[in-house]
């Protein structure tokens with residue numbers, strides 16, 4: 001039975017419509033300066049009138065399947081993480097299954113707020129390691145712009161729309177998804193909530209008038225929770241993978257707020273060179289944020305075979321999820337530029353000599369695996 005799960009395809013989609021902080025200045029009492037200094041966000045993408053969570057998930061999934069060179073008919077499982085599905089039911093994963101023609105795949109949605117993608121990765125990976133499935137599509141997709149109160153400056157400036165997808169394959173080859181840490185604290189549920197539209201407060205004239213179908217958030221409390229849980233869960237996942245912080249080449253945190261990301265990196269003793277940030281261009285895309293960031297890290301040649309990557313999400317629930325991935329895919333991209341290699345080399349000089357040699361050993365091992373055909 002296959003004991004490992006590898007990422008063999010990846011794709012992202014963001015709407016073309018850009019909303020800048022200056023656009024928001026015309027809508028609510030805010031300023032570009034406030035948003036940038038308090039959150040690190042400069043702009044975000046907003047879905048067009050014909051775009052939905054499903055349509056963006058479809059674009060990202062097609063790209064991921066193309067990278068994996070994979071026929072959707074070979075998929076056994078589709079999991080979509082989203083807080084903004086097209087409908088309460090049917091699941092967005094089922095819409096995706098139909099549109100892709102993935103006729104042999106089981107499909108369901110998963111709700112864990114901004115931690116949803118890491119939760120979905122864990123669920124799919126463990127179903128694969130258990131031997132139930134061999135090939136899965138895991139998607140994080142959101143159209144948060146449709147549940148934002150565009151008169152509430154404390155929330156509407158923070159979020160954006162988009163989708164990201166991974167194709168996973170079960171394998172005998174060590175590596176891939178190495179460890180997961182998932183957690184929740186439901187006592188903080190009301191800190192980040194869409195109160196209306198569920199069975200407790202179904203849509204009615206009064207729920208609409210009271211704006212209960214929009215995101216309500218206690219930003220200060222969520223901030224404190226995030227700053228505490230991000231480094232804690234990341235460290236737990238690193239330990240569960242048998243590694244140490246200095247073994248981590250890239251940290252891909254949920255992109256909610258640059259200040260939260262910096263404080264987590266500091267608590268983990270990780271220099272910002274080893275942290276991936278794109279919150280400035282997309283804002284918080286909830287369950288889509290980690291896979292979009294992962295795809296961009298690949299596009300920017302930030303990952304090399306053998307690298308260890310930590311993914312961390314936190315969000316509504318309250319929930320959190322961290323995963324460690326050993327990147328072992330030979331990338332279909334050109335060689336990194338000399339500048340990139342130099343930057344990496346300088347980054348390594350910051351780590352201890354022993355960790356440098358450990359990395360070197362892993363690289364040689366990976367290379368040997370590729371030469372002997374042991375790796376994917």
Ligand code: ACO
Pocket residue numbers: 029030031034035038039113114115153154155157192217218219220221222223226256257284286314315316
């Ligand atoms: N423009 C200008 N002023 C603003 C804005 C705005 N957009 N929003 C709030 N303010 C004001 C407030 O009214 C407040 O004014 P006051 O002091 O007169 O009352 C002042 O700015 C400070 O407000 P704080 O809430 O203390 O600001 P803070 O520095 O905490 O930043 C923020 C707010 C950015 C929301 C921060 O708390 C945060 O990022 N929290 C985490 C949010 C998060 O990560 N949420 C996503 C979770 S993931 C999911 O599942 C969806």
